[in-house]
Amino acid sequence: MSNTSKREQLIQAALTLFCEKGFHAVGTDAIAQHSGVTKKTMYHHFKSKDELILAVLRYYDERFRNDFMRAVEGKAETPRERLLAVFDVAEKWFAKDNFYGCLFVAAAGEYPEPDTPIRHTCKEFKGLMQKYIEGLATQAGAESPEQLASHLLLLLEGAITLAQIHASPQTASQAKEAAKVLIQDAIKR
Amino acid sequence: MSNTSKREQLIQAALTLFCEKGFHAVGTDAIAQHSGVTKKTMYHHFKSKDELILAVLRYYDERFRNDFMRAVEGKAETPRERLLAVFDVAEKWFAKDNFYGCLFVAAAGEYPEPDTPIRHTCKEFKGLMQKYIEGLATQAGAESPEQLASHLLLLLEGAITLAQIHASPQTASQAKEAAKVLIQDAIKR
DNA sequence: AAATGAGTAGACTAATCGGTATACTCATTG
DNA sequence: CAATGAGTATACCGATTAGTCTACTCATTT
Numbered sequence: 001m002s003n004t005s006k007r008e009q010l011i012q013a014a015l016t017l018f019c020e021k022g023f024h025a026v027g028t029d030a031i032a033q034h035s036g037v038t039k040k041t042m043y044h045h046f047k048s049k050d051e052l053i054l055a056v057l058r059y060y061d062e063r064f065r066n067d068f069m070r071a072v073e074g075k076a077e078t079p080r081e082r083l084l085a086v087f088d089v090a091e092k093w094f095a096k097d098n099f100y101g102c103l104f105v106a107a108a109g110e111y112p113e114p115d116t117p118i119r120h121t122c123k124e125f126k127g128l129m130q131k132y133i134e135g136l137a138t139q140a141g142a143e144s145p146e147q148l149a150s151h152l153l154l155l156l157e158g159a160i161t162l163a164q165i166h167a168s169p170q171t172a173s174q175a176k177e178a179a180k181v182l183i184q185d186a187i188k189r
Numbered sequence: 190m191s192n193t194s195k196r197e198q199l200i201q202a203a204l205t206l207f208c209e210k211g212f213h214a215v216g217t218d219a220i221a222q223h224s225g226v227t228k229k230t231m232y233h234h235f236k237s238k239d240e241l242i243l244a245v246l247r248y249y250d251e252r253f254r255n256d257f258m259r260a261v262e263g264k265a266e267t268p269r270e271r272l273l274a275v276f277d278v279a280e281k282w283f284a285k286d287n288f289y290g291c292l293f294v295a296a297a298g299e300y301p302e303p304d305t306p307i308r309h310t311c312k313e314f315k316g317l318m319q320k321y322i323e324g325l326a327t328q329a330g331a332e333s334p335e336q337l338a339s340h341l342l343l344l345l346e347g348a349i350t351l352a353q354i355h356a357s358p359q360t361a362s363q364a365k366e367a368a369k370v371l372i373q374d375a376i377k378r
Numbered sequence: 379a380a381a382t383g384a385g386t387a388g389a390c391t392a393a394t395c396g397g398t399a400t401a402c403t404c405a406t407t408g
Numbered sequence: 409c410a411a412t413g414a415g416t417a418t419a420c421c422g423a424t425t426a427g428t429c430t431a432c433t434c435a436t437t438t
Contacts, residue, residue, distance in 0.1 A: 020301060022213065022298060022299045022301060024211065024213035024299070025213055027394070029394080029396090037415090037416095038416060038417070039396095039397080039398090040398085040399090040415080040416080040417085040418095041414075041415060041416080043396095044413095044414075048396080048397080049395095049397090100301055101298060102350075104354070105298065105350055105354070106299075108353060108354050109290060109294065109299065110213070110295075110298065110299060112210060112211060112289055114356055122354050147366070151364075153351070154344050154347030154348055154360065155340075155344065156347065157346070157347035157350045157351055158345065158348075158350070159343055159347075161291075161294055161347070162343065162346055165293070165294070165297050165308075165311050165312055167303055174336070174339045174340065175340075178367075181370060181374045182367055182370055182371070185370045216425060217427075218424080218425085218426090226385090226386095227387070227388085228426095228428090229385080229429085230385060230386080232426095232428080233383095233384075233385085237426080238427090
């Protein structure tokens with residue numbers, strides 16, 4: 001069905017532009033133009049720019065987490081190794097030439113009003129990342145998987161932010177070193 | 190001199206508005222109106238919106254770091270205690286009702302192009318925060334102050350981001366727990 | 379006394395913003 | 409065959425964008 005095709009074209013074009021320039025800085029005309037779709041058609045699929053943004057965030061959420069988890073699982077076998085592999089995957093991500101930081105953090109910054117659908121989506125994403133790491137921590141035999149996962153997520157989040165600002169992917173390996181200490185402390189065996 | 194006064198009025202009004210709504214979402218008309226200053230006067234002090242943004246960032250940079258350091262030093266005596274006090278101060282910051290996350294991270298998100306004055310200011314701020322924590326780590330007798338400071342800054346940065354997204358200041362105390370472990374590991378005595 | 383510069387109010391520009399309207403094509407489907 | 413719905417192109421809407429302009433006041437300084 002060409003329906004889904006146009007939708008995806010719009011979402012992907014919007015995603016690219018938002019990453020490159022930010023949400024407010026990209027107009028609906030630009031999105032229509034870059035996706036090769038008319039504004040009329042665009043507003044047929046999404047009733048407002050905010051709805052398109054929401055769709056972009058949801059699309060990115062699913063794709064990113066999927067790619068991320070598969071990369072982690074491809075890089076290490078044991079749960080404990082995978083907790084560290086998270087930071088190797090992150091470093092590869094940071095090193096990509098089109099790395100722009102976390103899309104959800106950017107969205108939260110541009111739409112500061114709490115309790116909006118956009119903010120809710122951001123929250124959800126971070127919650128799912130926490131759950132993923134928590135699962136690994138549980139399998140790895142952490143005494144308090146939730147706490148270890150929180151700590152590692154803090155490191156990861158910090159690494160993303162500082163990698164973006166300093167344009168240096170090495171923050172990931174710094175975070176990895178800290179993670180080693182925390183994991184060692186959290187898994188007594 | 191009324192010169193500096195008008196300048197500060199503009200900077201403070203702009204700061205408030207940028208925090209509330211983001212940079213692109215706030216127009217020059219709104220800034221002029223909220224500061225009680227004419228657009229003409231505004232453009233007399235700053236030759237463009239970008240220059241005003243830059244001035245806002247520099248103003249905030251100095252004020253924030255000053256307040257932050259004084260709060261840390263008021264909360265603890267020894268360098269080692271101060272390394273932990275950083276996270277107590279952060280938690281108080283997160284709990285403020287007008288907490289909006291890190292202004293520099295927001296700026297970096299809205300102005301993704303690297304090598305611009307705005308991005309440079311963001312970089313500088315994070316660098317100075319690192320230096321500050323590094324100083325504390327040195328005084329505390331860390332084996333590698335630079336490394337410990339990096340790790341603690343990663344935790345702090347992650348806590349800021351997640352506090353903003355989840356609207357919960359507790360991320361600071363989570364970060365503090367992780368910091369305890371890292372400090373213990375980094376200062377062998 | 380004259381000149382300068384910071385300030386005012388408010389109109390103004392060209393461009394762009396999010397979003398809508400008209401008039402058309404074309405493939406699918408009942 | 410007729411109707412529907414997704415698509416095209418393009419013009420348009422009122423509002424707002426960043427930034428400029430004229431014409432004026434007023435205090436300070438030379």
